[in-house]
Amino acid sequence: MSQSHADTIPVRVVAVEEVTPQIKHFTLQSLAGELPAFSGGSHIIVVMRGAQRVYRNPYSLMSSPNELENYQISVLRVDPSRGGSAFMHEQVRVGTELEIAHPVNLFGLAKLARKHLLLAGGIGITPFLAQLHDLRMSEVPYELHYATRSPQHGAYCQLISRLEPQRSRLYHDSNRHFIDIDGLLSQQPLGTHVYVCGPAGMITRVLDSARTLGWPDSHVHYERFAAPPTGAAFDVRLQKSGIDLHVLPDQSLLEAIEAAGVDAPYLCRGGVCGFCRAEVLSVDGELVHNDHFLSNDEKASGKSIMPCVSRARCSTLVLNL
Amino acid sequence: MLITGIRSKPVYAPLQVDLQGRYHLMVGHGVGATPLLRLLSDFRTTQPDALTRTRVWYVADAQVSQGSADALRATNIAELRSFTGVDVLLADLTAALDQALMGTRLYVSGPESFMGLVMRIAQQFNLAPDEVRAEECGTMARRVHCIHCRATIENVRTNIVECSCGRWIVVRDHYSRRLAAYMGVMVDAEAPGERPEIKEVFL
Numbered sequence: 415m416s417q418s419h420a421d422t423i424p425v426r427v428v429a430v431e432e433v434t435p436q437i438k439h440f441t442l443q444s445l446a447g448e449l450p451a452f453s454g455g456s457h458i459i460v461v462m463r464g465a466q467r468v469y470r471n472p473y474s475l476m477s478s479p480n481e482l483e484n485y486q487i488s489v490l491r492v493d494p495s496r497g498g499s500a501f502m503h504e505q506v507r508v509g510t511e512l513e514i515a516h517p518v519n520l521f522g523l524a525k526l527a528r529k530h531l532l533l534a535g536g537i538g539i540t541p542f543l544a545q546l547h548d549l550r551m552s553e554v555p556y557e558l559h560y561a562t563r564s565p566q567h568g569a570y571c572q573l574i575s576r577l578e579p580q581r582s583r584l585y586h587d588s589n590r591h592f593i594d595i596d597g598l599l600s601q602q603p604l605g606t607h608v609y610v611c612g613p614a615g616m617i618t619r620v621l622d623s624a625r626t627l628g629w630p631d632s633h634v635h636y637e638r639f640a641a642p643p644t645g646a647a648f649d650v651r652l653q654k655s656g657i658d659l660h661v662l663p664d665q666s667l668l669e670a671i672e673a674a675g676v677d678a679p680y681l682c683r684g685g686v687c688g689f690c691r692a693e694v695l696s697v698d699g700e701l702v703h704n705d706h707f708l709s710n711d712e713k714a715s716g717k718s719i720m721p722c723v724s725r726a727r728c729s730t731l732v733l734n735l
Numbered sequence: 736m737l738i739t740g741i742r743s744k745p746v747y748a749p750l751q752v753d754l755q756g757r758y759h760l761m762v763g764h765g766v767g768a769t770p771l772l773r774l775l776s777d778f779r780t781t782q783p784d785a786l787t788r789t790r791v792w793y794v795a796d797a798q799v800s801q802g803s804a805d806a807l808r809a810t811n812i813a814e815l816r817s818f819t820g821v822d823v824l825l826a827d828l829t830a831a832l833d834q835a836l837m838g839t840r841l842y843v844s845g846p847e848s849f850m851g852l853v854m855r856i857a858q859q860f861n862l863a864p865d866e867v868r869a870e871e872c873g874t875m876a877r878r879v880h881c882i883h884c885r886a887t888i889e890n891v892r893t894n895i896v897e898c899s900c901g902r903w904i905v906v907r908d909h910y911s912r913r914l915a916a917y918m919g920v921m922v923d924a925e926a927p928g929e930r931p932e933i934k935e936v937f938l
Contacts, residue, residue, distance in 0.1 A: 526861045604835040605861035628757035628838030632863040 422461060422513035423449070428484065430508055433569040437537065438503055442485045442514065449482045452517035454545030455609075455637070458485065459515040459683060462501045467665070467673065469498035472639055472683050474540040474611075475517060478547040485514070488569065490537040496641050496664050518681050521609065521637040523548060528605030530556035533593060533620060535612020536563065539570050541637060542611065546577060557581050559598065561612070564588035595623045611637045638684055642666035642723045643704050652676060652735040653695055667721035667731075676735060678721065685723035692733045694719050699728025741908040744917075747850060750842055750870040752777045752785070757838030759785060762828060762853055763793040764821060764845030766873045768803040771844055775810050790814040792828070794821050794845075825852055832860045840866055846873035848889065851915035858912060875937040879906050880916035887916055895922050895933045903930055906937075 429441035452475055462469040477486035489502040506512070521541050523530060530549060532542050539560055549556045558578060562568035564586050574582050585591045599608065599620075608629070610620040617636050624634045644664045651658050652671070661670040668690055671678045681689040685705030694701065694717055703713040705720035712718055719726070719733070750770045753759075759778075763771045771791055778785045789812045795804060807815055818824040832841075841862060843853045850869050857867045876890045884900035895905050896919065904919035911918065923930050 524861075528861050599837065602837040604832055604837060604839055606837050625755070628755050628840070630755075630863045630865040632865060633837065 422515055425485070425512055425514055427506055427508055427510045427512065430506065433488065434567055436491045436567075437488055437569045438491075439486065439488045439569075440502070440506065442487070442512070443483070445511065449485055450516055451482060452479055452544075453519050453522055454479055454548045455521035455523065455541045456517035456519040456544070457521075457541070457637075457639075457682070458487070458517050459680075460487070460498075460502070461513040461515070462498060462505075464497055464501050464505075467497065467669070469496075469501060470515075470669070470672070470680075470683060471498040471502075474521075474544070474637075474639075476540040476543040479544055480547060485517075488537060488540050492641060496644070498641075518687075520682050520687050521611065521635060523609075524607040524633070524635070527554060527607040527633075529603055529607070530554060531598065531602060531606055531608045532556060532558040533595070533598075533608065533610040533612070533616070534558065534560045535610075535616040536561070536567070537569070538610075538612035538616075538637075538639075539574070540611075542609070543570065543573075545609075557583070559583050559585065559593045561585040561587070561593050561616070595619055596627070599623050599627050599629065607633045607635060609635045609637075611639075614638060614640060638686065638706070640684065640723075642668075642683075643702075643725070645702060645725045646727060648699075648726050648728050649730045651730060651732045653732055654735055661725060666723065667719070667725050671721060671735065678735065680722055683722045685720050688720070690720055690722045691718050692721050692735055693717065695732040695734050697726055697728050697731045699726055699731075701726050701731075739908045741910075743910045744908045745851070745854070745910060745912070747869045747871045750774055750844055750868050752781065753840045753865075753868065754782050754785070756785075756840035756866075757788065758836065759789040759840050759842065760828075760831065760835070761789065761791045761842040761844075762824060763791070763843070764824075764849040764873070765794065765796045767843075767845030767849070767870075768793055768795075768807060769844075770870045770872060771842070772803060772806050772810075774842060775807075775812065786810065786812050788813060790816075792816045792818065792824055794818045794824050794849075821849060821852065825856060828853065829856055829859075832856065832862075835860075840868070843867065843869040844872055847871055847875050848878045848915075849873075851878060851910075851912075855912060855915040877906060877937050878916040879904070879919040880911065880914050881919050883921060887914070888919070891917075891919075892935050892937050893933050894936045895930060 424445040425442040428443045431439040433439050457472045457474045459470045459472050473487040491503045492499045534542050647663050657674050659670050659674040679689050681687045688707040702725050704723040761771045795817050876892050879888045879891045881898040886899050898904050902921045905922040907918045909918040
């Protein structure tokens with residue numbers, strides 16, 4: 415399984431467009447034959463080789479799953495950036511060569527849904543752009559609610575209004591116009607699936623509202639692309655590999671493991687898929703769990719950690735890797 | 736002779752109230768009224784206001800005691816409907832689910848064949864396992880689908896049954912959720928006329 419990401423695809427950037435001052439849109443073309451097929455909601459990991467470090471950031475594919483000539487992604491410049499989004503904004507231009515990992519879909523459309531309710535906040539519109547291509551071909555009803563800070567910040571407001579005049583609604587914080595989450599979720603027909611991608615607060619509000627209104631978890635889908643939280647530096651011993659390493663304050667545990675030359679498994683790099691789960695052998699302090707995968711009991715037991723987003727407040731953490 | 740050990744046979748669990756649900760629709764057939772009464776009593780102690788968002792539909796047959804019917808009528812719920820037959824209830828259930836909102840929970844109790852028919856409708860509405868709860872009670876008589884002529888035989892109590900197509904078919908444990916029926920295959924295809932003893936097994 416660890417082959418899936420070791421096997422990267424070399425690509426060249428063939429177009430860069432500044433969509434808003436904070437968002438750049440990149441078109442990537444393969445340097446090694448056709449790009450793999452994907453389904454709406456998939457993301458890729460872009461491997462960026464910076465001067466000091468290697469960054470691996472997940473970005474949703476926003477182009478049509480029916481067109482594999484190129485992949486398209488949008489990158490929001492995060493301020494302060496840990497390095498990845500700044501690298502994409504400052505270092506990457508037309509002609510730059512990058513590596514990407516194969517697409518993975520952790521935010522796919524439910525095939526048997528009777529209706530799809532899509533809720534996007536800001537840059538969270540990107541996975542939906544690819545899904546809309548699939549949805550337009552299907553008979554299943556859907557609606558998109560897209561909230562941005564202001565019309566100027568809404569990178570894809572015009573595109574959405576043009577593509578989906580009937581089935582989309584735009585909201586701008588600047589007009590004090592917000593998505594009425596409770597109102598929407600309380601009036602959906604049985605068999606509806608809701609999907610949310612956006613800022614952490616928006617995702618939390620949707621999950622809370624859905625639970626209060628009796629939505630079963632199986633009908634609620636969300637995708638977070640948060641940078642791994644920072645924290646104090648700590649040391650790590652990888653027991654099986656016999657490697658000692660140091661995790662910097664703004665580096666994730668997974669990044670530090672990779673920097674030490676260990677090919678650790680991962681898929682989402684966002685604490686949701688569970689693929690990078692590592693066994694904790696000992697820790698002389700406490701684990702800081704930032705993932706959404708382990709149950710509260712598993713977190714409390716201290717036996718596992720998700721290195722992509724979680725870290726430790728300790729001097730030495732020993733992992734069975 | 737019965738072909739068993741096939742894992743597609745549905746397994747149902749005793750009914751429990753789902754306090755996360757916003758609307759509750761309970762459907763029962765015959766002695767299925769008893770678990771529904773238990774659910775209503777559980778709501779009364781844990782979340783009494785849920786009763787005002789609860790509907791109970793049931794098909795009364797000879798097995799429903801007058802006591803159960805009276806007890807159902809005595810509960811203070813949003814709606815209580817008594818049906819004269821399963822078909823009418825199923826048709827109205829389809830119409831009700833079409834109008835229902837997310838947050839609805841469906842509870843089913845009754846004989847196995849009734850459960851299968853209701854579960855098939857639930858599946859058509861993409862209800863998740865955590866939105867439907869079902870408890871089996873009453874007769875285990877099966878709906879059997881003849882795989883040769885595709886007729887459905889209701890209320891099969893025996894291991895071997897004669898289909899309307901004239902074949903004698905043996906009932907398997909192989910269950911189809913789509914057809915809401917067990918599969919029946921010709922029992923004497925290789926040796927015409929040689930049939931094992933017929934026994935009542937689904938009581």
